Amino acid sequence: MDDGQSAVTQRQRRGAVSLLLAMVLLGVFPLDVLLPSFPALAEHFRSTPADIALSISLFAVGIAFAQLLIGPLSDVIGRKGLLLAGMSVSMLGALGCVMTSDYSLFLVFRVVQALGCGCFVLSQALVQDLFEGEERDRLRILMVTATGIFISVSPLAGTLLQAALGWRGSFWVFSALSAIVLLKAWWFLDNSRPAARGTSTHFLRAYRRVLGDFDFVGYWLISAFAFACHFSFIVISPLIFMDRLQLSAYDFSLILLIYGAAYVIGGILASVLSRRINGSQQIVVGLSLILFAGLTMLYLASNFALTPTTVLIPMLICTAGTTIARPAATSRAMSLYPENAGTSASAGSTLIFICGGLISALISLSPANLQSTLGYCFVILSGVALALNARISRRNDLVGQPDSD
The missing domain is CATH 1.20.1250.20 (MFS general substrate transporter like domains)
Known part of the structure; x- marks a missing residue:
């Protein structure tokens, strides 16, 4: 039975x-x-x-x-x-x-x-x-990987x-x-309701609870900044490849397919790392790759002419970092208030939406050198995210909270 x-x-x-x-x-x-x-x-x-x-x-x-x-x-x-x-x-x-x-x-x-x-x-x-x-963490890695692939194939x-x-x-x-x-x-879904509902009887109270937690907001901001690096490239990629480099729509679509392959590689790396190191360390590894991608893009922009290769090389590195950092940060944020999972997901998704939209808009308003602007964006966002992760880790160490998911 x-x-x-x-x-x-x-x-x-x-x-x-x-x-x-x-x-x-x-x-x-x-x-x-x-x-x-x-x-x-x-x-x-x-x-x-x-x-x-x-x-x-x-x-x-x-x-x-x-x-x-x-x-x-x-x-x-x-x-x-x-x-x-x-x-x-x-x-x-x-x-x-x-x-x-x-x-x-x-x-x-x-x-x-x-x-x-x-x-x-x-x-x-x-x-x-x-x-x-671990099954939950692996599934979030799979979802982030699938998102990147679907976006890359969409055009x-x-x-x-x-x-x-x-x-x-x-x-x-x-x-x-x-x-x-x-x-x-x-x-496949049943009709059961969440077991704990007492803290969710009022929308504003539920949002006040989760958004008043520094760790919760910090982890979602880390996820949002990592996403913004990817989203900014997607938004301005037509300007780089079709406007500046004069590629056809078909060639542009093929380039994004190559970009999608980076999500597969990043997902494999993230799955391996999730079994070997804790979530905070995964975040550091992912954000460090994004930082390295930004520095690489700035170097290539300063020393080489704009080509699909000089853009794709740092973007592939950045994508791998995004695929490693985002699932780890999201899992740690969602684990803080499991009884308010719906509210937590909505608050985090809104932060991601706002950060991605505003940052990509700011980059698109800087048409002089989109490649350099994108590189500076990666460096700044990854640096701030690394500082946030370090701050959260120090806070957890002070209160004796274990650094594991």
Whole structure:
């Protein structure tokens, strides 16, 4: 009897892993895959690409707003119902985008889609709920690796979808994938609520609790700074490769595929390190690689002409560091308040969103030498993150808290 119960549990856990990876894929799909369709969208709605870009901004704002509510609410009523509702709303928004021919209604449906996609913030809470110890850490490494791969493949996928199905293709595929995720969530997740709910009865109280903890905020900032290095490169990469180096969209897509391979290598390194050193040491290793990548980029920018190689070499190093540091920092942050996993995930995701958006915007406003600016960004962010990690470690040593996850 116990063996049968164990087999069911293992089957459910495998299903949960595939569900989480599908959520990671859907998290990048509505933004990155749509980028190659900007000209077609502008033509369809008789607008400009700059106006279409507004839909991306509204989408990001919608997700940020939704996740602030969904995370704490999931601590009270559970994850499954909110995930099913979010996926349904996101599908409704995507189908509305396909059906409308009015640009204002298109923006409205994009916001509806974004509000539904806010449920993807529950992926971190589900990891905290369903897995433990090293298995939890390995899964977070896998999710970070998968995120990088999906983002790297997205421009090529968007180009192929645009050629085959037009701008509506990405919305049709998103709807199909969302339906699959909805069914998997209904099948593999149970209806149980979190065991401890007393501290989550009020949104502001829950946020005040987690955001008032220096260690919690510090670990999420470390994760956010590591993410910002990757995100900044993704944002300005079209300016470097297509504008400055005059590469075609297809060549640009192939370069990002190479960049995605670095996430695989980084994920392997992170998995090995997670079994040999503790989380704080993993953070130091990852951030040190990002620092080295920044110094390498500055050296190459000063001594060599701008080429795809001089950009990719430091970026591959940076990506490996990001893949090592982010999962370790996220695991340590999420372990502090397991009874508030939804609130913790929402607060951390918002910090990541704000840091990534602001830092990438600042870099894009410095068009004189994007390569050098990116290098300085890596050095500064990794330096601040290393200082934060050292401060947290000293605080834990003073109170006698063990330095292990």
